Amino acid sequence: MKIVMVGSGYVGLVSGACFADFGHDVICVDKHEGKIEALKRGEIPIFEPGLADLVAANAEAGRLSFTTDLSGPVGAADAVFIAVGTPSRRGDGFADLSYVYAASREIAQALKGYTVIVTKSTVPVGTGDEVERIIRELRPDAEFSVVSNPEFLREGAAIADFKRPDRIVIGADDDRATGVMAEVYRPLYLNSAPILNVSRRTAELTKYAANAFLATKITFINEMADLCEQVGANVQDVARGMGLDNRIGGKFLHAGPGYGGSCFPKDTLALIKTAQDYGTPSRIVEAVASVNDQRKRAMGRKVVAACGGSVRGKTIAVLGLTFKPDTDDMRDAPSLSVIATLLDGGAIIKAFDPEGMDQAKPMLPPQVTYCTSTYDCLEGADAAVLVTEWNIFRALDLDKARTLMKKPVLVDLRNVYRADQVRAKGFVYADIGRGTAAPAVADSDAA
Numbered sequence: 190m191k192i193v194m195v196g197s198g199y200v201g202l203v204s205g206a207c208f209a210d211f212g213h214d215v216i217c218v219d220k221h222e223g224k225i226e227a228l229k230r231g232e233i234p235i236f237e238p239g240l241a242d243l244v245a246a247n248a249e250a251g252r253l254s255f256t257t258d259l260s261g262p263v264g265a266a267d268a269v270f271i272a273v274g275t276p277s278r279r280g281d282g283f284a285d286l287s288y289v290y291a292a293s294r295e296i297a298q299a300l301k302g303y304t305v306i307v308t309k310s311t312v313p314v315g316t317g318d319e320v321e322r323i324i325r326e327l328r329p330d331a332e333f334s335v336v337s338n339p340e341f342l343r344e345g346a347a348i349a350d351f352k353r354p355d356r357i358v359i360g361a362d363d364d365r366a367t368g369v370m371a372e373v374y375r376p377l378y379l380n381s382a383p384i385l386n387v388s389r390r391t392a393e394l395t396k397y398a399a400n401a402f403l404a405t406k407i408t409f410i411n412e413m414a415d416l417c418e419q420v421g422a423n424v425q426d427v428a429r430g431m432g433l434d435n436r437i438g439g440k441f442l443h444a445g446p447g448y449g450g451s452c453f454p455k456d457t458l459a460l461i462k463t464a465q466d467y468g469t470p471s472r473i474v475e476a477v478a479s480v481n482d483q484r485k486r487a488m489g490r491k492v493v494a495a496c497g498g499s500v501r502g503k504t505i506a507v508l509g510l511t512f513k514p515d516t517d518d519m520r521d522a523p524s525l526s527v528i529a530t531l532l533d534g535g536a537i538i539k540a541f542d543p544e545g546m547d548q549a550k551p552m553l554p555p556q557v558t559y560c561t562s563t564y565d566c567l568e569g570a571d572a573a574v575l576v577t578e579w580n581i582f583r584a585l586d587l588d589k590a591r592t593l594m595k596k597p598v599l600v601d602l603r604n605v606y607r608a609d610q611v612r613a614k615g616f617v618y619a620d621i622g623r624g625t626a627a628p629a630v631a632d633s634d635a636a
């Protein structure tokens with residue numbers, strides 16, 4: 190099949206490379222000339238494990254290519270995927286669909302012969318109807334169908350998720366389009382991946398419902414963590430006790446600094462707006478978004494408390510900036526709020542992230558100092574805060590850290606360490622909801 194991917198970011202590039210690996214002919218399009226030039230040279234603009242090799246192998250085999258001009262490729266395509274961004278719109282939090290609609294207009298001009306246009310971007314219910322209307326208005330003569338095929342991949346595990354998905358959701362309102370989508374995903378049919386054929390509107394809503402539910406699970410366990418801290422219970426054990434119940438499941442029950450990333454924050458907001466617009470407000474999701482927002486700043490205050498109530502003039506080493514490990518994505522990362530809170534309190538910030546520092550620099554205030562390694566970051570610090578659980582932060586040499594730091598204070602926002610082991614090394618240690626919170630250290634205590 191001939192496939193065009195409009196938008197070559199995290200989703201477009203991974204999906205395009207995986208479709209090519211299935212044996213399809215794929216052309217990835219992007220407006221960003223620098224990105225396309227880099228891809229043509231074999232450079233991958235994002236950090237995603239395994240992606241560079243997958244792109245190289247399929248480009249080499251002649252199944253994957255890159256361009257800024259969609260007109261020729263769209264004319265020859267069986268299916269054109271729209272994988273452009275749908276960020277929160279400034280002001281009201283609704284999904285900004287301007288990129289989707291702009292792409293739809295460009296695609297319309299280039300259509301030749303029957304083509305399936307597929308929204309892979311996460312889009313609110315009814316967007317497919319509008320895409321169809323836009324294309325029909327511009328090209329009354331064109332033969333096409335508009336399908337919704339939301340993407341569920343996770344950054345950091347994107348290739349495995351795409352190739353071995355829990356399910357594929359296809360929202361097509363006509364049989365011809367369903368047939369084309371079946372061909373596109375045929376290699377996965379053979380792997381017995383569950384394929385759900387539903388209506389277009391159902392597919393659009395399924396994506397938001399799934400993300401909002403996952404965000405709710407995270408937020409729920411985070412609230413339980415706060416309660417655990419007050420009552421002396423251990424949230425990891427609570428989560429295990431809950432998660433072993435098959436009706437609940439253990440995933441997304443890790444207490445932490447609040448969810449971030451390129452999807453949950455914007456998708457919960459967009460769902461809230463859609464539900465309000467249709468007169469059926471989603472009060473649960475509204476509460477989730479609000480609790481999560483407050484939590485991110487509360488994490489900064491947790492560091493302040495562990496430092497004896499003030500961080501003014503103190504150097505804080507921030508370990509990890511990206512919203513989760515194995516990605517360089519900084520969108521809505523909890524580190525942004527934690528660092529802002531600490532800077533507001535007068536702290537001096539040193540930071541280290543193995544992959545995310547280039548993305549972080551334009552998003553963080555200029556006074557942050559970026560370090561070359563974990564121990565460079567810890568040197569001279571009055572406290573360290575582990576924000577993202579990259580593997581290299583999981584086995585710190587605590588003796589070395591203690592000698593390098595001005596004061597041995599570790600705030601572990603991911604519950605990576607065991608309190609007794611860290612404290613045995615002479616550290617003041619604070620974690621999330623494990624009933625192990627130490628009283629904040631007075632300045633004179635932590636030498």
Ligand code: NAD
Pocket residue numbers: 195196197198199200201218219220221224272273274275288291292295309310311312340341342343344451452
């Ligand atoms: P991204 O910002 O990484 O990439 C979007 C790309 O689209 C950019 O490179 C941009 O230059 C390009 N673009 C914009 N308008 C264009 C146009 N008219 N023609 C060609 N290219 C254009 O975004 P992303 O993270 O890949 O997300 C894309 C969509 O997928 C969003 O709706 C997102 O919610 C959804 N999604 C993302 C993830 C994820 O983990 N990132 C997972 C599932 C779904």
